[in-house]
Structure formats: C-alpha cells, structure tokens
Amino acid sequence: MVAPLTSHEPATGTLLWQGEAGDVDAEVERAQAAWPRWAAQPIAYRIETLRRFVNVVRKHEDALVDLIARETGKPLWDARGEVAAVMGKVDVSIAAYSERTGQKRLDAAMGARQSVRHKPHGVMAVLGPYNFPAHLPNGHIVPALLAGNAIVFKPSEKTPAVGEMLVKLYHEAGVPMDAVRLLLGGADHGKALAAHPQVGGILFTGSAQTGLAINRQFAAQPGKILALEMGGNNPVVVWDTPEINAAAVLVVQSAFLSAGQRCTAASRLIVKESLADTLIAEIKKLADRLIVDHPHADPTPYMGPVIDNPTADGLTESFLWLMSNGGRPIKHMVRPKKGLPFISPSIIDVTAITERPDVELFGPLLQVIRVETFEQAIAEANNSRYGLSAALIGGSPDQYNQFWANVRAGIINWNRPTNGASSAAPFGGVGISGNHRPSAYYAADYCAYPVASAEIETPRATIGVGLKDIDISAMGD
Numbered sequence: 001m002v003a004p005l006t007s008h009e010p011a012t013g014t015l016l017w018q019g020e021a022g023d024v025d026a027e028v029e030r031a032q033a034a035w036p037r038w039a040a041q042p043i044a045y046r047i048e049t050l051r052r053f054v055n056v057v058r059k060h061e062d063a064l065v066d067l068i069a070r071e072t073g074k075p076l077w078d079a080r081g082e083v084a085a086v087m088g089k090v091d092v093s094i095a096a097y098s099e100r101t102g103q104k105r106l107d108a109a110m111g112a113r114q115s116v117r118h119k120p121h122g123v124m125a126v127l128g129p130y131n132f133p134a135h136l137p138n139g140h141i142v143p144a145l146l147a148g149n150a151i152v153f154k155p156s157e158k159t160p161a162v163g164e165m166l167v168k169l170y171h172e173a174g175v176p177m178d179a180v181r182l183l184l185g186g187a188d189h190g191k192a193l194a195a196h197p198q199v200g201g202i203l204f205t206g207s208a209q210t211g212l213a214i215n216r217q218f219a220a221q222p223g224k225i226l227a228l229e230m231g232g233n234n235p236v237v238v239w240d241t242p243e244i245n246a247a248a249v250l251v252v253q254s255a256f257l258s259a260g261q262r263c264t265a266a267s268r269l270i271v272k273e274s275l276a277d278t279l280i281a282e283i284k285k286l287a288d289r290l291i292v293d294h295p296h297a298d299p300t301p302y303m304g305p306v307i308d309n310p311t312a313d314g315l316t317e318s319f320l321w322l323m324s325n326g327g328r329p330i331k332h333m334v335r336p337k338k339g340l341p342f343i344s345p346s347i348i349d350v351t352a353i354t355e356r357p358d359v360e361l362f363g364p365l366l367q368v369i370r371v372e373t374f375e376q377a378i379a380e381a382n383n384s385r386y387g388l389s390a391a392l393i394g395g396s397p398d399q400y401n402q403f404w405a406n407v408r409a410g411i412i413n414w415n416r417p418t419n420g421a422s423s424a425a426p427f428g429g430v431g432i433s434g435n436h437r438p439s440a441y442y443a444a445d446y447c448a449y450p451v452a453s454a455e456i457e458t459p460r461a462t463i464g465v466g467l468k469d470i471d472i473s474a475m476g477d
Contacts, residue, residue, distance in 0.1 A: 005184055007161050010073035010305045010341050011294035017071070017161035021185040024192040031123045031150040032198045034178035039120050039148030046146055047094055053142075053173035054087045064165060068134060069295035071159050073304035073341070074258055076295050085135040085423065086166075092423045092441060093143040100444040101147065112456040118448035120148035121200035121225055125193045129205045130307050131261040131362075133159035134166050139423070139439055140203040140227070145175060147448040152199070154183040154190050156206075158307055194218075201225035201446065205263075205439075208360065208386070208432045215435060227437035227446040229263065231360045232388030232429060234418045235381040236266040237403065238279055239374060241394025248282035250393050251366075254417040256290060256345045259303045260364035263433075264389040264411065264419040267361050270380045273370045280347070280368060284331050287345045292336065305341040306363050312341035315363040319346055322367070326352040333365065358384050374399055378406050388429030389418040410438060 007017040038046075057064065061083055068079040106114035124144045128137035133155060141151050155163025167182040183193060187210075194202045194214060201224060204211055211230035218224050236254045238247050254266035271279055293301035306312050312335065319333040333346035345364040350356055356367070371377045374395070381390055381403075390409040392400055400414045410429035411421050421427050421440070428438025437446045 005157065005160055005186075007071055007159065008308075009070045010307055011070075013340060017164075019160060019164070019184055021189060022183040024183060024185075024189060024196060027152050027181040027183045028123060028193070028196045028198050030178040031152050031181050034176055035120065035122055035148070035150030038145075038150055038176060038179045041148075043097075043146070046148070049174045050090045050094075050142060050145060053170060053175070054090050056169050056173045057083065057087050060165075060169060064134065064162075064169075067165055068162055069304075071161050072130065072133060072307065074261075074295060075301045075304055077300065078258055078304075079295070082132055082135045085132075086138045088423060089135075089138055089142050093146055093443065095424075096143065096441045096444040097146050100442065101448050101450075111460075112454050115451075115453040115455055117451050117453070118147065119451055120144075120448055122149060123199050124149045124151055124201040124203055124447070125196070125199045126151055126153045127190050127194070127202065127204045127206065128153065128155045128159075128163060130156040130158040131258065131263075133162035136205045136229075137163070138166065139427075139443060140205075141170070141180065143443040144201075144203065144447045145170075145179065147444065149201075149447060150179045150181075152181045152183050152193060154185065154193055157184075157186045160184050199224070201227070203227045203446070205229045207231060211435075212432065225437075225446050225449075226435060227439065227443075228435045229428060229439060230433055231263040231362070231386070232265075232409075232433050233268065233358055233360055233384045233386040234264060234266050234389040234391075234409075235268045235270050235384075235407075236391045236393065236418050237270045237377045237381055237395075238275060238393045239272050239377065239395040239399060240275070243394070244275075244278055244282050247279060247393045248286050250391070250415070250417050251279075251283050252286050252290070252345075254391060254419060255366040256287065256303060256364045257417070257419055259292075259306050259343070260345075261306060261362055262419045263360075264421060265362075266389075266391070266418045267365070267367060268380075269366055269368045270377050271368065271370060272374075272377070273372050276368070276370045280330060280349075283366075284347060287331055287347065290345055292342055292344055303345065303364065305337075306343055307341065309339075309341045311363065312343050315343060315361065315365055318357075318359075318361055319348065319365060321357075322348050322350055322353065326350070326354075327367075328352070330368065356383075358386070360386065374402070378403060381407050385431050386429065386433045387431035388433035389413075389421070391416060391418045410434065 330347040334344040389411040391413040426438035426442040427440035
C-alpha cells in the first residue's frame with residue numbers, strides 16, 4: 001500500500017493536510033486534450049477569465065493567507081504580501097503579453113503583408129517551490145494560460161495544500177478543469193512530468209542542483225522550452241556611507257526576510273574594512289531584536305521557522321562547518337524550540353576562510369567578508385557561480401555605475417535590499433542562477449513562440465532570371 005502524502009505545519013508540527021499522489025500520464029493527457037480548445041478562445045476571453053481569478057482570490061484572501069502561513073511557517077504579514085502578488089500578477093501579465101508577444105503587421109513587396117504572431121507551446125509543466133508556494137508558480141501559470149497553454153502544476157511536496165487551493169481558485173474563476181491540472185507527488189513525479197513526451201515546456205523554480213539536472217536531461221531536446229530559476233549566493237556590498245543605521249536595516253532585510261528563504265536573500269555581506277566593526281555592531285543589535293515565532297504570534301514576528309527540521313539541521317551543520325574552518329561567529333545560530341525548525345538569525349565572519357563554499361544557504365545565515373578596496377569588493381561579489389541578485393549600499397554615483405557595470409547578476413540594486421524585485425521588470429539571473437529565461441514581466445517570452453508569416457490574398461509569382469529562352473520554332477501549331 002502506498003503511503004499517503006502529508007504536510008505538517010513547521011511552526012507546530014501539526015498535521016495540516018493529507019492526500020494521494022497523482023498519475024502523471026493521466027494528468028498530462030487531460031491537459032493535452034484541453035489546450036487546443038483553450039488556445040482557440042479569443043485573447044479577450046482568456047484575459048477576462050484571469051481577471052475573474054483575481055476576484056476569486058480576493059474573496060478567499062484570508063483563507064489563502066492563513067494556509068500559506070501555516071504550511072510555510074512565514075508570518076501572516078509576509079503571507080499576505082504573497083497573496084497580493086498573486087493578484088497583481090494578472091495585470092502585469094496582461095500588459096507583458098501585449099507588449100512582448102502582441103501581433104505585429106508590416107508592409108511588404110507586391111501588396112503582401114508581413115505578420116508576426118505567437119503560438120502557445122501546448123502543455124507546460126510548472127514545478128513550484130515551497131518558499132512562495134502560491135506566488136512563484138502563479139508567476140508561470142498566469143502568463144502561460146494567457147498565451148493559450150494548458151498547465152500541469154506539481155507543487156513542492158512540502159507545500160501541497162497551498163498548491164491544491166491555488167488550482168481550485170483557477171477552476172472557480174472559470175479556467176477549464178483540464179486546462180490546469182494538479183499533480184501531487186515527490187521528486188519522482190516531477191522527473192516523470194518533465195520527461196513526458198507531450199510536455200512542451202518546463203517552468204521550474206528551485207535548487208541549482210535540480211535545475212542543472214533538468215538542463216542536462218533536455219540538452220538534446222531543443223524542442224522543449226526550459227525556464228529555470230535556480231536561486232543565488234547573493235552579495236550585499238556596504239561602502240562609504242554616513243547612514244550606518246539605514247545600511248544595517250537594509251542588510252537585515254536582505255538577509256533575514258522570510259527567514260532567509262528567498263532566492264534573492266543576501267548570503268554574503270561584503271564590507272569596507274574601515275566601516276566593518278561599526279556596521280556589524282549595528283546589524284547584530286538589530287538582528288538581536290528580531291522576533292522569531294509562529295505565524296499567528298502576538299507580538300507579530302519578523303521571522304517564522306524554516307520549512308522543516310532537515311533544512312534546519314543542514315543550516316546548523318553549515319554554520320558549524322564555517323566556524324570550524326576559520327569563521328568567527330558574530331551571532332550564533334540557535335535552535336530555540338526543541339523538535340521544531342525555528343532558527344535564530346545568525347552572522348559569521350568568514351574573511352579568514354580562503355576557500356569559502358559557493359553554495360546557496362537557504363536560511364537566515366549571513367557571512368561577512370571584509371575588504372580594503374572597492375575593486376576587491378566587486379571581485380568578491382563575483383566570486384560565485386551564481387548571479388541572481390546583488391546590492392550596493394552607500395558609495396558614490398560613480399561607484400554604483402562601476403558596480404552595475406562589473407557585477408554579474410540579473411538584479412542589481414543601489415541603496416535597496418537584494419530582495420523585493422518588481423513584477424513589472426524581468427526576474428532572473430546568470431551563471432547557475434538561471435538559463436537566460438527571466439520570469440516576471442518577461443515570462444511572456446517563454447510562454448509562446450513567435451511565428452513570422454508573409455501573406456497575400458491572391459497568388460502572385462514570377463521568375464525573372466536564370467531561365468532558358470523559349471524555343472518558339474519547337475512549339476507546335
């Protein structure tokens with residue numbers, strides 16, 4: 001007998017949800033049968049359907065906020081921001097569809113027209129993460145539906161309840177039942193879905209390890225579109241600034257928002273040596289004040305737990321490894337609640353470690369690196385295979401221009417946190433952070449492919465060169 005799937009609240013350990021794993025072939029077949037009819041609907045119909053989805057989400061907003069908070073452990077205010085992003089995605093996607101994949105017509109010779117239009121890929125597999133279990137998959141699903149695709153959505157096995165509710169909301173809004181299918185299951189289900197021959201595209205958000213495996217798997221299959229968002233080892237650089245308090249706030253926001261479980265979270269603080277002691281003291285003072293508690297706690301917490309105990313154990317082991325290999329603890333990582341994945345925000349100076357691990361530490365663990373020159377700061381920021389997000393705090397306009405020009409990242413901010421990117425801009429990175437298929441406003445680019453056409457109502461054609469003369473004498477009477 002196959003064991004049921006379960007989901008537990010990380011903040012309490014309470015069983016939240018239980019269900020059965022899905023059938024990959026059955027779900028893909030239903031989506032495959034549905035997408036031509038969905039694609040044949042006028043774009044105005046698809047837009048109106050997704051506008052109804054916004055109204056449906058708004059009607060169930062409190063329930064969705066509560067479910068996200070319970071299943072991820074994030075505070076209610078953080079979960080409410082996620083649901084607002086789910087609703088905001090529709091207008092952003094409609095504007096992007098029109099701007100980036102709209103129909104164009106150009107004049108051509110002999111009275112013909114040149115047309116550029118876009119077609120959907122067919123069935124798209126969406127593989128969602130646990131840190132934003134509604135917003136991030138929704139960021140793929142909405143633009144893919146607008147373009148006329150059908151969806152098979154596999155949520156993270158750590159957040160199936162939110163995935164299930166999200167699909168119900170699409171259906172309540174009038175998206176056909178078979179145009180968005182829910183596939184529950186673990187990693188094997190994700191692999192089987194991605195490999196299914198009727199899937200025309202894979203839209204993935206998750207770890208670099210899994211994203212690279214997908215990329216290798218389909219290297220010889222250019223017919224499948226891959227959009228891979230694979231996280232980061234993001235730097236925040238603090239340079240000359242009199243605003244030490246503001247700089248500390250920006251660093252704390254970058255490193256510890258959502259318990260550090262954002263792909264844009266800052267893992268590395270690179271700071272000018274002459275500022276380091278003053279800045280670090282201010283950061284520690286602020287980090288010591290952060291409330292870490294369950295989502296519904298009073299007073300309101302800044303952070304909840306990380307997603308589960310294995311994740312918390314891995315972060316604790318990473319902190320101990322850094323400390324054992326030359327790192328100097330500034331704020332120790334503490335597990336305040338036995339048996340639950342709560343972790344205090346932690347800070348460690350790793351300047352003395354000559355070979356720092358280039359990994360995504362997906363949690364509230366900030367590594368400090370001291371440097372003497374701005375050129376060293378840029379070199380250290382680029383000392384990573386990742387390239388998602390980077391921020392400069394302080395510095396002059398010329399230094400920001402130098403930073404922007406030389407740092408390898410898809411998101412580069414000045415005097416703002418590394419996280420909190422706008423949905424009205426492209427979202428993606430370079431290196432092993434992505435495969436040059438940015439999402440958010442540019443998601444329209446991978447949800448449909450362009451078709452160029454030369455069109456004329458009556459056939460007209462001549463060949464003016466390279467023909468033999470006609471031998472009239474050989475022609476009969």
